[in-house]
Amino acid sequence: MSALAKTIDSTLTLKDRIATLTFERDDVRNALTGTTLVDDIVNTVAWANANSDVSVLIITGSGKSFSAGGNIKEMQDKTGMFGGSVDDIQKQYRQNIQRIPLAIHKAEIPIIAAVNGAAIGAGMDLSCMCDFRIGSTNALFGETFINLGIIPGDGGAWFLQRLIGYQKAAELTFTGRLVEAQEAKELGLLLDVVEADNLLDRTMELAGSIASKPPLTIRHTKRLLKHAQQQELPEFLENCANVQAMCHHTNDHHEAVDAFLAKRKPKFSGS
Structure with a gap:
């Protein structure tokens, strides 16, 4: 077995052909900007593609959130990928958060999002990029970009309508409203909803079923x-x-x- 992918703001484990990437930035609600989580995701997917010992990848968050998406304080301060001219911000989106959908789109193994809490903005979109989503009763989704006067710059509009259909995706995207776990299952965002204590067990059950195949x-x-x-x-x-x-x-x-x-x-x- 080759060495695990290098991660900084996440932990990565591999057992029984199932890799688990856990975001460890609860201090910023596992935000994808202002952290190294983008690099962690991209590096892990590339590692899984190249590693014949991996059959399934689980992505989840530690703490109360799956991922809050973009760091709103950085938006206010116009720092990080949100600072600079129009051209600067375009480049920063391409070189930063847009690397996630491109990497996941090229993933050669199934990816399961174990949504432990809030999946907001780019965090929701990340979950939609995965093949499956299993949520705890604490899961909360929001395609909330419009509330901040921006659009899903990570490609979320491409993924969401393919997942739940145009009309439902349009309603969520234009209103920016929050969706709790049970409604998320009814919409088709979630495959299953379980109690928080059972989230990883249920996710491992699905992952194990897949990993047992050739x-x-x-x-x-x-x-x-x-x-x-x-x-x-x-x-x-x-x-x-x-x-x-x-x-x-x-x-x-x-x-x-x-x-x-x-x-x-x-x-x-x-x-």
């Missing part, structure tokens, strides 16, 4: 799901035929078939 097939399936969002059907079917042919020649496919017929638990090697 490692190469997990990555192939993740790529195909992304391709399906962009390709026309004929092109996508050609892609499926090519990938399926490769899968049929893997050791894990043969092990899965043998185990199924023998009515035993398969042992996958990732080859």
Whole structure:
């Protein structure tokens, strides 16, 4: 197993093919600006892509918040990525927070957001970039950019409408209202809502179910799901035929078939 990715404002663990990235900046509600959390996320996804021992990545926050998004005090002071000319701010968005959606969009493994508390602004958008979201009863969502006279500069409008549909996404984005956990589940933002004490157990249950599958097939399936969002059907079917042919020649496919017929638990090697 290769060394873990370097993180500064987060902790990263790896157990049973499940990596967990936990934000450790509760002092600023795990804000994504004014911290190194952007680097931590980008570095972790790149590490997971390159590490064949990882099948699933969980992202969560310590303390009361998942992530408060942008640091509003920095906006007031016009410091950090919010300072400078129009050109300066454009560059800072591209070189800072917009690295998150680009990295997650290229992730080769499923990513689960375990939303432990408030996911506001870019924090909400980060959760929407993930494949799954499981929330505690303390989870709170808000696409609140409009309340501050700004737009979702991290690409949130692209992700949110693909997740819950245009009309619901537009309502949340234009009103900037807050959404509690149960409504978030009804809207399709959350896959499940559990008590706070059970959040990581429920997330690990889902992650473990995925991580028990053939490692190469997990990555192939993740790529195909992304391709399906962009390709026309004929092109996508050609892609499926090519990938399926490769899968049929893997050791894990043969092990899965043998185990199924023998009515035993398969042992996958990732080859």
